[in-house]
Amino acid sequence: MGIFNGAQQAIATKINKTSTLSNWNDWKWQLKNSISTIEQFEKLTGITFCDKEKEQLKKTMDKFPLSITPYYASLISKENYQHDPVFKQSFANIHELNVLDTDLADPLSEDSDSPEEGITHRYPDRVLFHVSNICAMYCRHCTRKRKVGDIDFVPSKEQLQKGIDYIKRTPKVRDVLLSGGDPFMLPDSKIDWLLGELTAIPHVEVVRIGTRMPVVLPYRITDDLVNILKKYQPLWINTHFNHPREITTSAKEALAKLADGGFPLGNQSVLLANVNDCPRIIKNLVHKLVQNRVRPYYLYQCDLSEGLSHFRTPIGKGIEIMESLIGHTSGFARPTYVIDAPGGGGKIPVMPNYIISWSTHKVVLRNYEGVITTYKEPDHYENIFCNRDCENCNLDLKLEGSEEIEALGIERLLADSNDSISLIPENNERYNRREE
Ligand SMILES: *Cc1c(COP(=O)(O)O)cnc(C)c1O
Numbered sequence: 001m002g003i004f005n006g007a008q009q010a011i012a013t014k015i016n017k018t019s020t021l022s023n024w025n026d027w028k029w030q031l032k033n034s035i036s037t038i039e040q041f042e043k044l045t046g047i048t049f050c051d052k053e054k055e056q057l058k059k060t061m062d063k064f065p066l067s068i069t070p071y072y073a074s075l076i077s078k079e080n081y082q083h084d085p086v087f088k089q090s091f092a093n094i095h096e097l098n099v100l101d102t103d104l105a106d107p108l109s110e111d112s113d114s115p116e117e118g119i120t121h122r123y124p125d126r127v128l129f130h131v132s133n134i135c136a137m138y139c140r141h142c143t144r145k146r147k148v149g150d151i152d153f154v155p156s157k158e159q160l161q162k163g164i165d166y167i168k169r170t171p172k173v174r175d176v177l178l179s180g181g182d183p184f185m186l187p188d189s190k191i192d193w194l195l196g197e198l199t200a201i202p203h204v205e206v207v208r209i210g211t212r213m214p215v216v217l218p219y220r221i222t223d224d225l226v227n228i229l230k231k232y233q234p235l236w237i238n239t240h241f242n243h244p245r246e247i248t249t250s251a252k253e254a255l256a257k258l259a260d261g262g263f264p265l266g267n268q269s270v271l272l273a274n275v276n277d278c279p280r281i282i283k284n285l286v287h288k289l290v291q292n293r294v295r296p297y298y299l300y301q302c303d304l305s306e307g308l309s310h311f312r313t314p315i316g317k318g319i320e321i322m323e324s325l326i327g328h329t330s331g332f333a334r335p336t337y338v339i340d341a342p343g344g345g346g347k348i349p350v351m352p353n354y355i356i357s358w359s360t361h362k363v364v365l366r367n368y369e370g371v372i373t374t375y376k377e378p379d380h381y382e383n384i385f386c387n388r389d390c391e392n393c394n395l396d397l398k399l400e401g402s403e404e405i406e407a408l409g410i411e412r413l414l415a416d417s418n419d420s421i422s423l424i425p426e427n428n429e430r431y432n433r434r435e436e
Contacts, residue, residue: 109344132181218254266297279324296335327368
């Protein structure tokens with residue numbers, strides 16, 4: 001498997017004269033030889049910095065450490081590295097030390113919405129489970145930048161057990177999202193054990209894994225790993241490509257293994273200034289993703305984490321990109337553009353506006369071409385008062401096994417059976433969980 005192209009071979013030989021293709025394709029070899037210093041980076045890539053630059057870079061790296069796999073480094077174009085999307089995502093930038101007054105260490109309040117070590121419980125029916133604090137490559141744009149490089153924090157079985165126990169005693173959790181760090185940094189045996197524990201919980205309907213391995217270390221997707229994962233269907237896998245340049249032969253092979261394994265694949269991109277803040281780049285990216293059986297899932301507005309100010313774009317850039325996708329390309333090739341609410345409100349989708357105006361019986365809409373159209377509302381629509389008594393409803397819902405949950409949030413304001421006219425966030429379930 002894999003090819004040993006010129007750039008890869010050059011780096012492999014600099015690591016060790018006798019390096020072979022099978023070393024290169026071995027994920028543990030890649031991790032062992034990951035780049036963590038400027039000197040190593042200079043030696044392997046041939047890109048050099050002057051003393052003054054090095055001094056500033058070292059200060060940056062004291063705060064936010066560096067780690068780049070030889071594979072990911074091999075994608076950097078040496079000639080044009082200052083503008084290279086791979087370089088910018090992986091190599092330290094002195095602007096990371098610019099902390100703005102509006103930056104936040106934990107912008108998503110993941111620590112406040114954590115009822116148990118390793119768990120972020122934000123939404124009613126699903127949790128984020130941080131099962132590893134390490135990654136193969138330290139993304140410079142990491143939203144959890146505050147934690148990057150915390151030494152040796154791979155949770156023990158005992159620590160993971162606490163998260164598992166929380167999920168066990170919380171029957172509302174039907175979806176568990178494994179994140180980190182990168183869950184695939186755990187050894188195969190621990191992944192096997194963890195998935196076994198989680199999928200044995202009766203109310204857990206699906207497990208998801210968020211991993212950047214197909215992008216930064218595609219050789220981690222081994223046949224052994226896929227065979228372990230296959231035992232725990234339904235398992236959804238989300239990865240994190242930000243630029244079409246990352247979709248290489250090796251990445252395609254990793255994605256093919258996962259798709260052939262039967263896992264639905266999604267992709268979460270982050271909108272990054274001077275990396276992918278361009279409608280053409282994103283369109284090219286989503287097209288390449290769907291060609292490789294990966295469905296674009298989210299496009300994230302860059303978070304307000306400390307050290308990311310140089311990566312942020314205005315929200316308008318994201319809306320402009322969505323405008324260039326909706327209608328212009330396949331519906332399944334377009335992600336949902338989201339802003340993860342500072343303070344911990346979760347993901348908020350944002351879109352261009354398509355409704356231009358409306359009256360009691362007509363809605364005026366526009367399409368992607370600017371054509372303005374009118375939708376005539378039905379003359380007779382009998383609204384059935386919904387008292388959430390599904391048993392006696394004419395719609396004849398046989399929602400077996402789907403437990404009725406009280407309407408929440410804006411849904412509650414819209415519900416016939418509820419007479420609240422305003423929302424009082426203090427009574428929100430998520431806040432109550434914080435109090436507990
Ligand atoms: C993103 C996220 C999820 C999953 O959200 P989906 O929209 O279902 O993908 C769950 N919990 C937390 C804390 C999250 O940030």
